[in-house]
Amino acid sequence: MPRPPRRRSYDQYCAVARALDSVGDRWTLLIVRELLAGPRRYTDLHADLPGVSTDVLASRLKDMERDGLAARRRLPAPVSAYVYELTERGRALHPVVVALAEWGAPELAAPRPTDAVRAHWFALPLLRRLQVTGMSQMSGVTGASGASGVAGLVDVRLPEGEFHLRLGPDGSVCGYGDGPASAQGAVARLELDADTCLAISRGDLTVEDAVRDGRVRVSVDGTPVAALRDAATGVPSA
Structure with a gap:
């Protein structure tokens, strides 16, 4: 079944624009940051993304599933909880996020x-x-x-x-x-x-x-x- 089109696109035949079509929304790369550490439950993600609303978090996770960046699976008993984890394509964002972190490190002066x-x-x-x-x-x-x-x-x-x-x-x-x-x-x-x-x-x-x-x-x-x-x-x- 073909993947449904995204709600928004830059409509530019450019690799950077295509990448931003998938990860350019607010909160998406921060969700990737959290999932790079391993599978996380929805409640854990919400706790470690202070400021995100439950609606926005749920929407971003659905977008990431649709775009093949993340998957949801159920842990076996006795846990029986659902977790989100990055797919192979999602994990390929690791060097991107590391480079962003290194680039942003000089901006970390005293915490606000x-x-x-x-x-x-x-x-x-x-x-x-x-x-x-x-x-x-x-x-x-x-x-x-x-x-x-x-x-x-x-x-x-x-x-x-x-x-x-x-x-x-x-x-x-x-x-x-x-x-x-x-x-x-x-x-x-x-x-x-x-x-x-x-x-x-x-x-x-x-x-x-x-x-x-x-x-x-x-x-x-x-x-x-x-x-x-x-x-x-x-x-x-x-």
């Missing part, structure tokens, strides 16, 4: 009184920086997650809350999730404050320098964490 804050919102601007800094030293990690293509998990704790990073077999950061990864067996924990997180995101501070200066505290729980500490200090572990 009206600003909502969630810890996992800090993950996206960090991802690209962590790919090319000390986190890439964590090669060869073997974690307990068992997820395809995921070799280890690292918890990141801020005063605002926690999220976790998924490491690929080569030690690169291949994704993130909301909340701690304790149930799946994290191999390390990084603790830092929002200012340090933003400084790393903007490129003003490297992970190695932050660890060396004590602005990032590493819970040593195995060789991979020692590798990160060694990269920061230049002193090999005994």
